[in-house]
Amino acid sequence: MQRDIEIAELRRLTQYIDDNFDYDFKNYAMSSFTRRVRRVIELYKFTSVEALIKKFKNNPSFFQEFVSEITVNVTEMFRDPTFWSSLRDEIIPDVIKEHRKISIWHAGCSSGEEVISMCILLKELDCLESATIVATDIDQSIINKAKKASFSAKNMELNKQNYERYGGKNDFLSYFVEDEGFFYIKPELIERVSFRVQDLVKGNPFSKFDLILCRNVMIYFNQTLQNEVLKKLHGSLFKYGNLAIGSKESLIWCDIANKFVVVNNEEKIYKKIKD
């Protein structure tokens, strides 16, 4: 498809999806969402947005494939190593000291790299046993991948470098079992993690947490939706619970920004101070 996708076409698409599949993409950020839709159209050689909608009509099960393609699943273990060291040195020890346990939600966990980073971090702090971890994503197939927790040797190189920059003291690869070029996380490390499918947009708060990681997820939403989702994250935090967003995200523009204080501005870690 050579020409630009028009806003009216996108509206027809998101409306059709909302009416038929109960997913709401209407407030996704325009430029990245358009790019993702175009990508699907080119990948499956559709001629237009209309042709994509027609495919949904003829074959509703195609929708799950669409969700997998539309969501961005680029992630790394220990991405932004200094963020992870501040969790290790400040945030998590404080929670453990206060409550002797910690509940953590990875909202938008993708293929689980950050979940694994967290488990390794907790293991090294000797408090993995004190943690309850929930990891959610909108996409069933990526949740399956996260549960499988296998990584290609090529990706492991970067993960290992990040771990070393984070100041990890162990042999990083000792947390994995290698099999035919793939590295599998040792099952005991992630056995406490509950992986679930959950849509941040349509889903409701389901529990309360001491720490929520929602990094580089809300960047795919427009400001209206960022506001709505932030309210849900706020509602899912205990008072004085911590929220971590991506290093280039901000709460400044959100309606309920005043219910949080900045704990670490460089790493974008906030603390809920008001209900």
Place this chain on the structure above:
Amino acid sequence: MNSSFFHNKYKGIVIGGSAGSFKPITKLLADLPKDFPIPIFLCLHRLKHVRHGFIEALSIKSSKPILEPLDKEIVRPGMVYLAPANYHLCIELGNTMSLSTEGLVNNSRPAIDLTFKSAAYVYKEKLIGILFSGANKDGALGMKAIKDKGGVTIIQDPEESMMNTMPLSAKQVTEIDFCLEAEKITNFLLDLYKAYQK
């Protein structure tokens, strides 16, 4: 030079570059007046895992403050924005910027093509795209998008560029309005500045 380019209706300038572009771009930023009014978006290939240092290096001689925007930050006149390490930078309708961690494009994140295309979509004929030295093809299709929407396309003269693949690739896929040495690119923007003073 055709005087029809010198008006005061521009909404943005996007600048892309890779290997060999750092020097001419720092020079350009040093030579621009502090109150140069058009927002500038820099998308330069940079080390993925080095979050600090680059903006400081760029800022040393710059007459204007340079910012790495946060997601959904509002575009303000006269500012210089630099695509952060490991994020794509896009311009959104409604005068904001957005960041994205989508996969590498042309082996790059930030990718010049994404910044240029999104800016072309939003600013149309009120956009100037400038592509400096670089050793890959990133930015070429972005320049085409700018031209297709009626914007102005400028490349650093490939003769002068330390690496000419980037400007030459743009020239192969679209019409280039001006092929200039780095110093002349600065002069072009200074002439434009005068148009804004009137």
